[in-house]
Amino acid sequence: MGETVEIQVKIIKIHLVLLLLLCVIALVFFNRPMTWIYGYVFGGLIGVLNFVQLAKTMEKAVTLPMAKAQGYAASRYFIRYTITGVVLIVSLKADYIHALATVIGLVLIKFIILVTHLFDDKEYYKRIFKRKEEN
Amino acid sequence: MEQITGRALILAASAIGAGLAMIAGIGPGIGQGFAAGKGAEGVGRQPEAQADIIRTMLLGAAVAETTGIYALVIALVLLFANPLINLL
Numbered sequence: 001m002g003e004t005v006e007i008q009v010k011i012i013k014i015h016l017v018l019l020l021l022l023c024v025i026a027l028v029f030f031n032r033p034m035t036w037i038y039g040y041v042f043g044g045l046i047g048v049l050n051f052v053q054l055a056k057t058m059e060k061a062v063t064l065p066m067a068k069a070q071g072y073a074a075s076r077y078f079i080r081y082t083i084t085g086v087v088l089i090v091s092l093k094a095d096y097i098h099a100l101a102t103v104i105g106l107v108l109i110k111f112i113i114l115v116t117h118l119f120d121d122k123e124y125y126k127r128i129f130k131r132k133e134e135n
Numbered sequence: 136m137e138q139i140t141g142r143a144l145i146l147a148a149s150a151i152g153a154g155l156a157m158i159a160g161i162g163p164g165i166g167q168g169f170a171a172g173k174g175a176e177g178v179g180r181q182p183e184a185q186a187d188i189i190r191t192m193l194l195g196a197a198v199a200e201t202t203g204i205y206a207l208v209i210a211l212v213l214l215f216a217n218p219l220i221n222l223l
Contacts (some may be wrong), residue, residue, distance in 0.1 A: 066179075
């Protein structure tokens, strides 16, 4: 983990809490809730593993020479992409996993990053409507 | 010549659509590679900023992957759970 351990733990904690919340919502409101819960858990856990793998990739990539770092990061991305593809195929083929829940689980961590690190800053919204000349 | 059925046409168009959607999966890979290369260059130039560089790169790369996942979802739905077949 190294330099990014704090940020990873923070994001993963929020992710797990939200997954739990989504599972409770599925239990209360949806027909056949277990399919949704399986989807959330399956997609969510793979999303977390992908995120941890991404962090490890980035930590290693900055220690490599520039040309090697490019190839290393791109090759690791395609490994993660393949894993995501396998997860999605399994959830589309299996009747007991809801595919939409898997997709939500996979992309949830990205939304958490956006909400906790970009949209939490009021200055961000001000900068959207600010002209470059005013800076 | 045998007549082309609606189902065959939909399947063929879906396969082409899935192939086109997968093009979107290449972009994040190139982008992440480029960002990692520039990150390595930045760390080489300013080693004391390594933690900040990695943190910013990690968050950016994670968000950049999202579009690739969307494209993958579209492609796989077209191939394995095509909703258009049921419209016939």
